[in-house]
Amino acid sequence: MESSGGDAEAPRRGPRVLVVGGGIAGLSAAQRLCRHPAAPHLRVLEATAHPGGRIRSERSFGGVVEIGAHWIHGPSQGNPVFQLAAKYQLLGDKELSEENQLIETGGHVVLPSVSYASSGGSVNPELVMEMGNLFYSLIDKSREFLHEAEAPVPSVGEYLKKEISQHVASWTEDEKTKKLKLAILNNFFNIECCVSGTHSMDLVALQPFGEYTVLPGLDCTFPGGYQGLTNCIVASLPQDVMVFNKPVKTIHWNGSFQEAGSPGETFPVLVECEDGGSFPAHHVVLTVPLGLPTSSAGSSLDLSLSSWRHCRTRRYFCL
Structure with missing residues (x-):
């Protein structure tokens, strides 16, 4: 098994635990487990050759280019990523300042100073601001159904389009201006899809939409690359915890499996794994992306890992 990490050997006095996935969630789970008083015999199975999942900083271009995760959204004390970055001294003085942590962004993307239409001509910034104010006022209203017994429509997309259609009916401009307004609103829709990690707001349920909270703090990046965070977590783990190039194929549970090296013991x-290898364990922590298609039948879970290695779902997380 290929391994990477710190200097200590993995403790073996506790139960055998496997973490599937070496992204930020899997690494954080491993770090927490290693700190437990009854530390388990732990392994993290990562499908690729490096830890971090979609967190990857590329330096072959003469600087730092983030291939995956880029920003710390809401860098303040309530953000566990910010806390870890501060602990490992990965941020600058400005990002760590109390002033930066107190800035309230409201969760809305800052409007661009200049916008262009597909024709190449610039769009009146006042028109962009008008549509931006309309769109984000509706986004704020769509968060108000969290504690309601029933939402008026199933999805955020349906709600926004219904509300916008009522506004369109009251517009008095010429057809060209109306089409431009709708194009601007469509652009805000696309931006909101990026924020919500979906290709359509019709797929985002309206009633629980208000659960999403925005932390204070002006979004920031890692001066030395986001991968510095996962590198620090890996370095804190015992040396033989990480096992790379081990894409998982199937997980069987509720069984009674044996291992040649542990006679008399059942798991x-x-x-x-796809390479034919197998790992018996007492417990498994599964940390694959939220968008990973899986199928469950009886006591076996087929992870369709050919999809896992290419699936990179943009989604916020908590440690």
Whole structure:
């Protein structure tokens, strides 16, 4: 097994635990488990050759280019990513300043100073601001159904389009201006899809939409690259915890599996990898992306890992 990490050997006095996925969630789970008083015999199975999942900083271009995760959204004390970045001294004085942490952004993307239409001509900034104010006022209203017994429509997209259609009916401008307004609103729709991690707001449920909260703090980046965060977490783990190039194929549970090296001992879980290798364990922590298609049948979970290695779902997370 290929491994990477710190200097200590992985403790083996506790139960055998496998973490599937070496992204930020899997690494954080491993770090927490290693700190437990009854530290388990732990392994993290990562499908690729490096830890971090979609967190990857590329330096072959003469600087730092983020291939995946880029920003710390809401860098303040309530953000666990910010806390870790501060702990590992990965941020600058400006990002760590109390002033920066107190800035309230409201969760709305800052309007551009200049906008262009597909024809190449610039769009009146006052028109962009008008449509931006309309769109984000409706976004704020769409968060008000969290504690309601029932939402008026199933999705955020349906709600926004219904509300916008009522506004369109009252517009008195010429057809060209109306089409431009709708194009601007469509652009805000696309931006909101990026924020919500979806290709359509019709797929985002309206009633729980208000659960999303925006932390204070002006969004910031890692001066030395986001990957510095995962590198620090990996360095804190025992040396033989990480196992790379081990895409998982199937997880079997509720069984009674044995291992040649542990005669007489049985394990309720067996993790099979695409290369034919298998790992028996007492427990498995599954940290694959939220968008990973899976199928469950009986006591076996087929992870369709050919999709996992290419799936990179943009989604916020908590540690």
